[in-house]
Amino acid sequence: MDRPVRRPTAVGRLLELLHLRGPLTRAEATTSLGLARSVVGDAVADLEELRLIVVRQAAPTGTAGRGRPSPLLVPAPDGPVVVAAHVGVGTARLRVVRLGGEFVGELASLPVDRAAPAERTLTALAARAAELAREAGGPWAGLAVGTGGMVRHGVVRSALHLGWTTEPVPAEELLARQLPPGVSASVAHECSLAALAERRRGAGRGAGSVLVLTCEHTGIGGALLPDGPTAVGHALEAGHLVVDDRGPQCPCGQRGCLELFADGRALLREAGVTDTGDAALVQAVLGRAARGEPGPLAAARRVAERLGIGAASLVNVLDPDVVVLTGPLKALAVLAREQLESRLADSLVARVNDTRLTVGELSEPVLLGAADLAFDVFFRAPSNALGDTTRRTRTDAD
Amino acid sequence: MDRPVRRPTAVGRLLELLHLRGPLTRAEATTSLGLARSVVGDAVADLEELRLIVVRQAAPTGTAGRGRPSPLLVPAPDGPVVVAAHVGVGTARLRVVRLGGEFVGELASLPVDRAAPAERTLTALAARAAELAREAGGPWAGLAVGTGGMVRHGVVRSALHLGWTTEPVPAEELLARQLPPGVSASVAHECSLAALAERRRGAGRGAGSVLVLTCEHTGIGGALLPDGPTAVGHALEAGHLVVDDRGPQCPCGQRGCLELFADGRALLREAGVTDTGDAALVQAVLGRAARGEPGPLAAARRVAERLGIGAASLVNVLDPDVVVLTGPLKALAVLAREQLESRLADSLVARVNDTRLTVGELSEPVLLGAADLAFDVFFRAPSNALGDTTRRTRTDAD
DNA sequence: GCATTTTGTAACCGGGCCGAATAAAATCAG
């Protein structure tokens, strides 16, 4: 019924493998992809011609085993790049990511005006991204944006931090119009992207289903990445899990939502610090707690306990293989692991499945996830982003 | 990385289309599938040769528009069947389903002994299924089983109702060994299957993400079918959502779980009926409530209110497009819609997304979902079930 | 009867992958 999704062909799959696992030999790629040797050989030739990879000399003779040595396939140093963006409150943060997953250049940012219309914000974002991609040098494959709010199929609804509240913004489509042909546009929920990155490259490596909880200064987000080769997971409003049905009223309409007790604001409140909205305050409290100051530490533990109640409930309901805690407050998992895990230990579900609560390993999960999303699009049609000028025929000598 | 999943080819896709939408002309299939006319023509020829479909004469001349009339493709009356099974407490229920989604013959059942080892139960299930498939006549394409517990990739863990609690049971693999070659085995969570069926054929038709809540006599299950062409959704332990953190202790280790307040046992308690474990008792109470008896009606409303709290919380967290309430207690949604929806109306998330709470339309969602799962496997390789070598035994007359 | 419209069919093409045979480049054994 709904199957217009192009599967990556051998060329794309090889490129993806290189992107995820780094340099490989042809032989390793053959076994990893389960393809015939000849197919990998052709794909390598194509990718070389497209200047996406370079074939480096094999390891010097004597180091490998018997047999014919296999040269190493590495992403081309001037290979394709994508721009990953994370649109937060007031600013968007952008980075250029190279094939292989390395950041290129410095973190860039862009002010985001909540009063501006969505089109203008997106146009500015596309322009800044184009500038960064040009500076980075390589061919530009795509732009992927992570944001909060409700995001589905690249359409953003009720993103309070952007001021896009009145009607749905078809952000992906609008961005695509601003980009040169061949450059893909993708828009997804920030937590889904974080989940993607943590499963591929971080704390959730190799796991099946992953539940990501993102504790921020204002609010708690989340995403569930179900088992299987899912493209983008299902974003959760984890902060609006009801923890105390008779608790304080939440703007969301319910009572006693988790994020009333366990986000950055709650930590400041518990620590007796006046919340000016400055993100540094939360980090300061966490820093003091880490240094052992009793007040902040006790505050962190109280917040962690609340968070643990919510996490345990979510684990009980969603039954993920791994829970990854990330966001500005992820240090809680180190400072107050006991409090955080106390409820989880009671849960039969968690015990049966041996659900682990882990700390996010990536410092920029959203940007990394966005980059992977953009590359995924690229892998489905690698020749799109590079001019149609190049001949595809390996044997155009004849 | 993980892509050994074969995509259905044109033959399979056409068969799937026929299965889901009923008889079609070649022309309609061509546009629906977006394939070339010749491909559909070839596929039809193949399917005719495989005796999976028959080509019926076109509508009598004069009824259609201009142009050459197009004959109708219909699933063969002696076409392939699958056996769908739902393993519940004490008994397994089985039905034969024909290509096209119709039940064949009567509901069959099989006692399930909790004390028996898993192998014996599965062997009996496979044997009974083989018997039913033989009676039904057509070639047997597959057996799909829905069950509770924790099911992942066909492996069942901690299925209390089956007594499979000590260690994981690779049910799919064990079943596959009992089945003749060419007959597929699939095992999935009952709620995932119900969600699949309701989205394809029931209350969730056309929706993106679907949250299914199954209210049973003992416990509340659920499943989340994320947006996109997902095979099988993510099963939820919806009954173990914490509704009241200071509530009664639940065997799951938490306090105040939803199912302590809102399953069949809770309804009987509220109605002042002694719970003997008989499923008919719950239906009796619901029937009396439907007839307007004040006591049972008030009990139903109190339970529905609790259920509504849980449903609203889940909606707030999971933000699905549609919520489908099914299971033996789904009548609550009719008897006490107001109470059930009162909390949902408060939820900002539900209001923004206009989340609908609907009643499951299918009387046997689990069996239908299981059948679809088995057919999905069949569609990926339709010739497998029919002699891969030559003709099948059905045609061994020649 | 003839043009028009729609559908089915046959022949050919090309991409993508597989498999077998062959060639290349190392190690190992004498």
Place this chain on the structure above:
DNA sequence: CTGATTTTATTCGGCCCGGTTACAAAATGC
């Protein structure tokens, strides 16, 4: 040093699947 062995890469033919094109078939409308 030479030849056997091992591992890898490449070449070539072939299959499968789907697209394209041209043509035939079967209705309507003049």
